[in-house]
Amino acid sequence: MSRELIxxxxxxxxxxxxxxxxxxxxxxxxIATIFGLIFLGPAAxxxxxxxxxxxxxxxxLIAIPLFTFMGIMIEKSGIAMRLYDxxxxxxxxLRGGLLIATIAACAILATATGVIGVSVAIxxxxxxxxxxxxxxxxxxxxxxxxxxxxxxxxxxxxxxxxVYDDTAGGVHLRNLFMGAIGPGLLLVLFYLIYVIIRCHFNxxxxxxxxxxxxxxxxxxxxxxxxxxxxxxxxxxxxxxGSIIIGFCTPTEAAGFGAFASIILAAAYRNLNFANLKxxxxxxxxxxxxxxxxxxxxxxFSGVYIRLGGVEVVYNLITGxxxxxxxxxxxxxxxxxxxxxxxxxLGTIMVxxxxxxxxVARMGxxxxxxxxxxxxxxxxxxxxxxxxxxxxxxxxxxxxxxxTADIYRGVIPFIFLQILVVALCWLFPEIILWLPNLLxx
Amino acid sequence: MKTLLKALDRLDxxxxxxxxxxxxxxxxxxxxxxxxxxxxxxxxxxxxWSHEMSYFLCSAMLMLGMAYVFKIKGNVTIDIFYAKFxxxxxxAFDCFFFLVFFVPMWYFALQLxxxxxxxxxxxxxxxxxxxWFPLLWPLKAWTLAGSIMLVLQAVAEFIRDAICLVKGGExx
Numbered sequence: 001m002s003r004e005l006i007x008x009x010x011x012x013x014x015x016x017x018x019x020x021x022x023x024x025x026x027x028x029x030x031i032a033t034i035f036g037l038i039f040l041g042p043a044a045x046x047x048x049x050x051x052x053x054x055x056x057x058x059x060x061l062i063a064i065p066l067f068t069f070m071g072i073m074i075e076k077s078g079i080a081m082r083l084y085d086x087x088x089x090x091x092x093x094l095r096g097g098l099l100i101a102t103i104a105a106c107a108i109l110a111t112a113t114g115v116i117g118v119s120v121a122i123x124x125x126x127x128x129x130x131x132x133x134x135x136x137x138x139x140x141x142x143x144x145x146x147x148x149x150x151x152x153x154x155x156x157x158x159x160x161x162x163v164y165d166d167t168a169g170g171v172h173l174r175n176l177f178m179g180a181i182g183p184g185l186l187l188v189l190f191y192l193i194y195v196i197i198r199c200h201f202n203x204x205x206x207x208x209x210x211x212x213x214x215x216x217x218x219x220x221x222x223x224x225x226x227x228x229x230x231x232x233x234x235x236x237x238x239x240x241g242s243i244i245i246g247f248c249t250p251t252e253a254a255g256f257g258a259f260a261s262i263i264l265a266a267a268y269r270n271l272n273f274a275n276l277k278x279x280x281x282x283x284x285x286x287x288x289x290x291x292x293x294x295x296x297x298x299x300f301s302g303v304y305i306r307l308g309g310v311e312v313v314y315n316l317i318t319g320x321x322x323x324x325x326x327x328x329x330x331x332x333x334x335x336x337x338x339x340x341x342x343x344x345l346g347t348i349m350v351x352x353x354x355x356x357x358x359v360a361r362m363g364x365x366x367x368x369x370x371x372x373x374x375x376x377x378x379x380x381x382x383x384x385x386x387x388x389x390x391x392x393x394x395x396x397x398x399x400x401x402x403t404a405d406i407y408r409g410v411i412p413f414i415f416l417q418i419l420v421v422a423l424c425w426l427f428p429e430i431i432l433w434l435p436n437l438l439x440x
Numbered sequence: 441m442k443t444l445l446k447a448l449d450r451l452d453x454x455x456x457x458x459x460x461x462x463x464x465x466x467x468x469x470x471x472x473x474x475x476x477x478x479x480x481x482x483x484x485x486x487x488x489w490s491h492e493m494s495y496f497l498c499s500a501m502l503m504l505g506m507a508y509v510f511k512i513k514g515n516v517t518i519d520i521f522y523a524k525f526x527x528x529x530x531x532a533f534d535c536f537f538f539l540v541f542f543v544p545m546w547y548f549a550l551q552l553x554x555x556x557x558x559x560x561x562x563x564x565x566x567x568x569x570x571x572w573f574p575l576l577w578p579l580k581a582w583t584l585a586g587s588i589m590l591v592l593q594a595v596a597e598f599i600r601d602a603i604c605l606v607k608g609g610e611x612x
Contacts, residue, residue, distance in 0.1 A: 021522025021530070022537035023515035030541020033548065045548035049556060056499035056583065057567065059491055065466055065498060066473065248477050251494075255473020284463035284501060288509040291502050293516045345516045386520060 001039075007312040010035050010304060014350065024346055025296030032296075032303040039307055047306070048299040055294055059251055060173060061166060064159050065287040066254035070239075070261045072279045072286075074112050075122060077265030079232055083108060084126045086228035089216055096199025096206030098136060099144050100192060102127040106148025107188045108229075110155040111236040112261075120149030120389050124396035137205040138401055140198065143409030146389040147191055147416070150381045153344050154374055155184040156240060157250060157257075160344050163290060164370055167297060167348060168356040171366045173250055177243060178435040179367040183375050183424055190416045231267070235260045244438065293345050301353030310357040317358060324362055328369075331355050332376045332421075339380020343388055347377050371431045372424060379417040382410045441603075445612055448596040452511055455589050459508030465501040469494045488572045499579055503586030507593040527611050531601040538598045546591050553584045 010031065018027050029048065036044025055061060074080060087101035094100060102123055109119045123145045131141040153160045156177035165173045199206035216224075239257040242248050248256075265271040304310070317327055331351075338347040351373070359369050381389050384407040394403055424430050472490050480486040509515060522530060559565070560577040567574055604611040 017537075017541070019518050019521060020533050020537065021517050021519045021525075022534065022541070023510070023517055025515060026542050026545065027537065029545045030537070033541075033545040037544070037548075042548075045545070045552055048545070048549055049552045052583065053556075053580065056502065056579065057495050059495055062469065062494055062498045065501070066470055069466060069470065247481070252473050252477050255470045255494075256477055258470040259474040280463045280466055281460055283466055284459060284505045285509055285512070285514045287498075288502055288505040289514050289516055292506060292509070341520060342518055343516065346518055349516075 003308040004312050004316075006035070006039060006307050007304075007309040010307065010309065011354070014300070018346075018350070023292070023296075024349060025292040028293075028296040028300035028349070032300040035307065036303040040303065044303060047302040048295070051298045051302060052295050055166075055291065055298065058166070060249070061162065061291075061294075063157070063162055063251040063254040064290055065283055066251065066258045067157055067159055067162075068286045069279060069283040070254065070258040071112060072282050073258065073261040073265055073275075074109070074232065076275045076279055077261070077270040078268060079261075079264055079270075080105070080109055080119075080122045081126055082228040082268065083232055084123070086224040088127075088130060089224055090221055090229075092209035093215070095203050095208050096195045097208060098127065098131045098134065099141065099195040099199065099206050102131070102141075102144050103148045103188065103191050103195065106145070106151055107155065107184075108233060108236060110148075110151040110184075111157070111240060112232060112257075119152050120145060120392040121396050123149060124393045128393075128397055128401070131206075132398065132400075134209060135204075135207060138405045139409030140195065140205050140412075141409070142393060142397070142401060142406040143411070143413050144191065144195060146382055146387075146393055146406065146410050147187075147413035149392070150378045150389050151184065151187065153378055153381070154180050154187070154371075156180045157243065157254065159290065160348065160374065161370075162250070163294065163345070164348055164352060164374070166294065167301070167352040168366065168370065170360065171370065172439070174243060174246070175367050175435040175439060176370055177240075177250070178438055179371045179431045180374070181434055182430045182432075183371055183420055186420050186423070186430060187375075187417070190420060191413065194412060194416060231264055235264065290345065293349055297349035297353060304353060305357070309354075310361075313354065314358050314361055324364070327362070328359075328364070328372075331359070332372060335373050335376050336380045336383075339377035339387075340383050341386055344377065344381070347380075365428065365432065367435055368424075368428050368431050372421065375417065375421050375424065379414060379421065382414050382417065384410065444599070448599060451592060451596050455507040455511060455593055458589070459505040462501050462504040465497045469497050472497075488570060489574070491570055492567055492572055492574045496574070496579060500582045503583050504589070506586050507589035510590055510593050511597070527604060528608055531604040531611060534601045535598060535605060538594060538601070542594055546587070546594075550584070550587060550591065553580070553587060556580055557584050 013031050014028065017031065018024060032048070033045060036047065084101065084105045087105050088098060091097035091101040105127070106119050106123060109122065127145060128141060132138065152158060158180070161176045161180060162173060165171055165176050195206065235257060239253045243250050243253045262271065265275065335347065335351050338351060356366065356369070360366060381387050384390060390403070390406050390410065393406060394401070472494050476487060476490040522533070525533070557577060557580040560580050565576045567576055600612050
C-alpha cells in the first residue's frame with residue numbers, strides 16, 4: 001500500500017472515529033496500534049510505552065498539575081470572589097464599570113488559573129448576577145464574560161501552552177509564554193476599549209452605579225486594592241516574572257505559585273482540610289485527563305511520523321502551488337472550526353501533530369504560528385452555536401439569561417478576536433518582539 | 441450476576457480509594473519545588489534529588505489516578521453526538537470502541553510494560569539526568585500497576601455496558 005493511501009486512511013479514521021464520545025486518548029492510541037502493527041510490525045507499541053515513560057519523567061510537564069492546583073486553590077479559597085468584588089467597587093462609578101471589572105478580573109484570573117472553564121464559571125456566578133442587578137445589557141455582559149474567560153487558554157502561564165510545547169516540540173516553552181503576552185494584552189485592551197466606547201455612547205448598556213453605592217471613601221478604596229487586588233496580582237507577577245527573567249524554571253515557578261495560593265487562602269481564612277482535599281482531588285482529575293490524552297496523541301503522532309505522514313501531506317500541499325499564506329489560512333480555518341466543536345485539548349492534540357511539522361518545513365516562525373493558532377482557536381471557543389464557553393456560561397447563569405442573548409453578546413467579541421488575528425498576521429512583531437527582545 | 445456486579449463495585453471503590461489517596465502526593469511536590477528554589481537561589485545549596493523526586497511523585501499520582509478518572513468519565517471526549525444518544529446506544533458505542541481500540545492497544549502495552557519493568561529491575565536501570573542517579577524500576581512498577589488498574593476498570597465498564605446493551609434499561 002502506498003504511503004499516500006496509508007496517511008489518508010490514518011487521518012481519515014481519526015476524523016471518523018474520534019467524534020463518537022469515546023476518550024480521545026484511546027481512539028488515537030487504538031488507531032496508532034492498528035496502523036502500527038499492520039505497517040510497522042510488532043515493535044510499534046514500543047513507541048507508546050517509551051513515550052509514556054518519557055512523558056512521565058518530563059520535568060517541564062509537572063508544571064501542569066502544579067498550575068492546575070494553583071488555579072483550583074484560587075477558585076476554592078474565595079480569592080476570585082474577593083478580586084471581583086473589589087474591582088466591582090473600584091470601577092462601579094464608571095459607565096460600564098462592571099464590564100471593565102469583569103474583563104480585568106478575567107485577565108488576572110487567566111494568568112492564575114489557565115483553564116477556560118474556570119474563569120467563565122466564576123464570572124458567570126459572580127459578575128453576571130451583579131450586572132443584571134444594576135440593569136446592564138445582558139448580551140454585552142455575557143459576551144464580556146465568555147471572551148474574558150477564553151483568555152485563560154492564551155495568557156501565560158497557561159496549561160495549553162505547556163501541552164502545545166510538548167506536542168509540537170522544538171520550541172522553548174519560555175518563548176511561547178513570552179509570545180502570548182503581546183496578543184493577550186492586545187485582546188484585553190481591545191475588549192476594554194470596546195466596552196468603554198459602547199457604554200460611553202449608550203449608557204443604558206452599562207449604567208454607572210447609583211451615587212450612594214459608588215461613593216466609597218478613598219481610604220476604603222485603597223484598603224480594598226491592597227487586601228484584594230494586589231496580593232493575587234503579586235503572586236501572578238512573581239510567577240510570570242521569574243519565568244521571564246529565567247530566575248527559575250516554569251515548573252519551579254508553578255510549584256511556588258501553588259504554594260503561594262495556599263498561603264493566600266490561609267491569609268483570607270479560607271484554608272481548611274475540605275478545601276485542600278477538594279483541590280488535590282480535582283487537580284488529580286484534570287492532570288490525569290491531560291496526561292492520558294498526551295500519551296495517546298504522542299503515540300499517534302509517533303506512528304504517523306514513522307509512516308511518512310508528514311512528508312505525504314507536505315508534498316501534497318507544496319504540489320498544490322498555493323502561496324504560503326493560502327496554506328496557513330486553510331490551517332487556521334480548520335483550527336477555527338475545531339475550536340468551535342472540540343475543547344482545547346482535542347483541538348491541540350489533533351491539529352498540532354499534523355500541522356506543526358509541515359509549518360516548520362515551510363520555514364514559518366514556530367512561535368508566531370503557535371500564537372496565531374491559539375488565538376484562532378480561542379475565537380472558535382466563542383463562536384456559536386456549540387462553543388464551550390457559551391455552554392459553561394449558560395450552565396451557571398441565572399435562568400432568565402437566554403442562550404440567544406449570549407449568542408448575540410459574543411459576536412462583537414468574535415470580531416475583535418478576528419481583528420487581533422489579522423493584526424498579528426500583518427505585524428508579526430506583536431507576537432515576536434518580546435521573545436526576541438528577551439532571548440535573542 | 442449479582443455477585444459479579446458486586447465485585448465490580450468493589451473494584452470501583454478500590455480504584456477510587458487509591459486515586460484519592462495518591463492524589464495527595466502533589467503536596468510534597470509543591471513543597472519540594474518551593475524549598476528547592478529557596479535553597480538554590482538564596483542559600484546557594486541546591487539538593488541533588490529534588491528534580492527526580494518531583495517527577496517520581498507526580499508520575500505515581502498520575503498513573504494511579506487513571507482508572508478512577510476513566511470510571512468517572514473524566515477523560516477528554518468529543519460528545520457532540522454522544523450526549524444525545526440513549527443509554528443503550530451509548531453502551532453500544534462504548535462496547536465497540538473498547539473492543540476495537542482499547543483492547544488491542546493495552547493488550548500489547550501491558551505485555552511490553554512487564555518486560556520493561558523486569559529488565560529495568562535486573563539491570564538496575566538509573567536516571568542519568570542529574571547526579572542523584574535514582575533507580576527507575578519503581579516508576580515503571582507503578583506505571584504498570586496504574587495501567588493494570590485502568591484496564592480492569594475498562595473491563596468493568598465494558599461488562600456494565602454489555603449488560604445494558606443486552607438487557608436495555610438503566611446501565612448498572
